[in-house]
Amino acid sequence: MLIDINAYTGHWPFKRLLNNHCEGLLERMKEYGVDLSVITNLNGVFYKNTQSANEELYEEIRSKRAYKDRFLPFAIINPIYAGWKDDFKTCVKDFGMKGIRVFPNYHDYTITDPNLVELVKMARDHDVAVGLTMRIVDSRQRSWMDLATEWGLKDYVPLLREVPDARYMLLNLSTGLALPEEDEATLKNANVLFDTSGRHITHFAKVFNRFGKEKFAFGSHFPVFDYYTGLLRIESLRKEEADEADRALFRQGNAQRFLKL
Amino acid sequence: MNRRNFVRNMATSASGIILGSSLLQETAAGMAPRPTPADRMKEVFSYRKLDAHVHVGLTNDGPELNVDYAERLGIDRMFISKPVTRGPAAPEDFRAANDFILKCMKRFPERLTGMLTLNPTYKRESLEEIKRCTGEGMWGVKVYYQVKINDPLFYPIIEKLIDLKMIILMHAETTLGIAGYRMKYDQKIKPQSSIPENFVDIAARYPEAMFQFAHIGGGPDWEYACKALRNSPNVYVDVSGSNNENNMVEFAVECLGADRVLYGSDNMYYQSVGKMIDARLTEEQKRKIFFDNYNNILKKGGYHVD
Structure with a gap:
């Protein structure tokens, strides 16, 4: 069994994405033998009212039985936009979404904004995971209308310190993994799941040995990235680096446990 | 769909799209046989590969x-190569870098071939270094951003490489703001970095030379780079670099043709193979990029991989 914890539908306004819809993602899932994908609507990064993106995603998944069986939608919530608490409740209670994603740098608030902290506490209280994305695209090739600065892993740690008992997904580790000792301890002690898509996982065995085998799961970051690289990090492990049980954790075990599937 | 219909549809779908373990089990049980991870690794190993940038x-x-x-x-x-990335890149610097690569070659002759580096500001020493290093089994030249690829300082180096039928791999940038390119958006100025237009210029001056535009996955705007290089048939691009964006390799093939795209990692091994295996290309196109194109370049200079 395989679970992808980091995939998208929707558009990136500065570049054409291919297969950026449920059908395109499902084709790749079949090709690679992936059973289930956590999916988020990229449009929500850019819509001021992110709930419209969540509704689009909900509708797209409901449009075909196969989608309902294969996708686990996560909402994008902007906690400084009117109605965000209602949006959260709708997505969690009515749409059955098991997670949310927040984009503080794109939505222009700080990582310790009181509204974000309140949202994460709500997620914790509703047993909903919180996805934090280190990077969507490389700023070196950004559009002139895109953000010029990126947040590293360390920039997200203050939120984990504010709400230490929430469940966090840290996705696309592409902006530097260097951490002060105290921040590293915070991450190691938190209920955190990293995905395998990020470019800073240059040697996967070293990285999971640093943070713990239970903290990693396959993620593709597709259709922004190719579909295979995140999986190759797992499948190219040597036997002495990870036995079959370890690989099963990365393929689905950690995701199942973390997402309570 | 309007808001009223949306809410009504939601209400009639009381179960929403809640997924859980039972559904997951059902999904797994109902699936047709599908490729295993081992199958995929077999595919990875089915392609011979020459890493043209590492x-x-x-x-x-x-x-x-x-x-x-x-x-x-x-x-x-x-x-393999070790360009001088800091300091003046004086002759003693590039000689030391090449000596290091020669040692690596001697340790792993079955896997590693060296590319030499130089600084064309030092014409005599650079030409001597080409002679010394190729005499010791190195092949091709890797250069960094001390001098732009179309600077006249490079002319004697390129002319020598034409004689030797060797490729010159130049670090390249297409990042907004780099090297005087769209200064409005500048982030880090490295004024001597080579940009696609510099390759177009030098490739037209020396149509018999072979140029390698480095790492379209290394941070440049690869759409811009590939479009700019479309009509420079003696410029190859390598797909190395940390970025493994979907459709990057396919776009390069669409713009340049499969014969002008080279496999490379720039030490980003997972991404380099992952984006190639996942690319929506034919097996023949992948074979060309992974191996044949670079081997054909090597053959021109009397070097090849069996």
Whole structure:
């Protein structure tokens, strides 16, 4: 069994994405033998009212039985936009979404904004995971209308310190993994799941040995990235680096446990 | 769909799209046979590979790590280099870098071939270094951003490489703001970095030379780069670099043709293989990029990989 914890539908306004819809993602899932994908609507990064993106995603998944069986939608919530608490409740209670994603740098608030902290506490209280994305695209090739600065892993740690008992997904580790000792301890002690898509996982065995085998799961970051690289990090492990049980954790075990599937 | 319909549809779908373990089990049980991870690794190993852009000595990792990944991912041979990335890149600097690469080659002759580096500001010493290093089995030249690729200082170097029928791999940028390109959006100015237009210029001046535009996955705007290089048939691009964006390799093939795209990792091993295996290309196109194109370039200079 395989679970992808980091995939998208929707558009990136500065570049054409291919297969950026449920059908395109499902084709790749079949090709690679992936059973289930956590999916988020990229449009929500850019819509001021992110709930419209969540509704689009909900509708797209409901449009075909196969989608309902294969996708686990996560909402994008902007906690400084009117109605965000209602949006959260709708997505969690009515749409059955098991997670949310927040984009503080794109939505222009700080990582310790009181509204974000309140949202994460709500997620914790509703047993909903919180996805934090280190990077969507490389700023070196950004559009002139895109953000010029990126947040590293360390920039997200203050939120984990504010709400230490929430469940966090840290996705696309592409902006530097260097951490002060105290921040590293915070991450190691938190209920955190990293995905395998990020470019800073240059040697996967070293990285999971640093943070713990239970903290990693396959993620593709597709259709922004190719579909295979995140999986190759797992499948190219040597036997002495990870036995079959370890690989099963990365393929689905950690995701199942973390997402309570 | 309007809001009223949306709410009504939601209400009639009381179960929403809640997924859980029972559904997951159902999904797994109902699936047709599908490719296993082992099948996928067989596919990885089914392609012979020549890594046309990879380094040793720019980090604390030694050549053992290159060889580890070569074996892990089925890379037949890596063409390693150590460009001088700091300081003046004086003759003693590039000689020392080349000596280091020669040692790596001697340790792992079955996997590693060196590319020499130089600084065309030092014409005599650079030409001497080409003679010395190629005499010791190195092949091709890797250069950094001390001098732009179309600077007249490069002319005697390129003319020598035309004689030798060797390629010149130049670090390249297409990042907004780099090298005077769209200064409005500038982030880090490295004024001597080579940009696509510089390659177009020098490739037209020396149509018999072979140029390699470095790492379209290394941070440049690869759409811009490929479009700019479309009509420069003696410029190849390598797909190396840390970015493994969907459709990058396919776009390069669409713009340049499959014969002008080279496989390379720039030490980003997972991404380099992952984006190639996932690319929506034919097997023949992948074989060309992974191996044949670079081997054909090597053959021109009397070097090839069996």
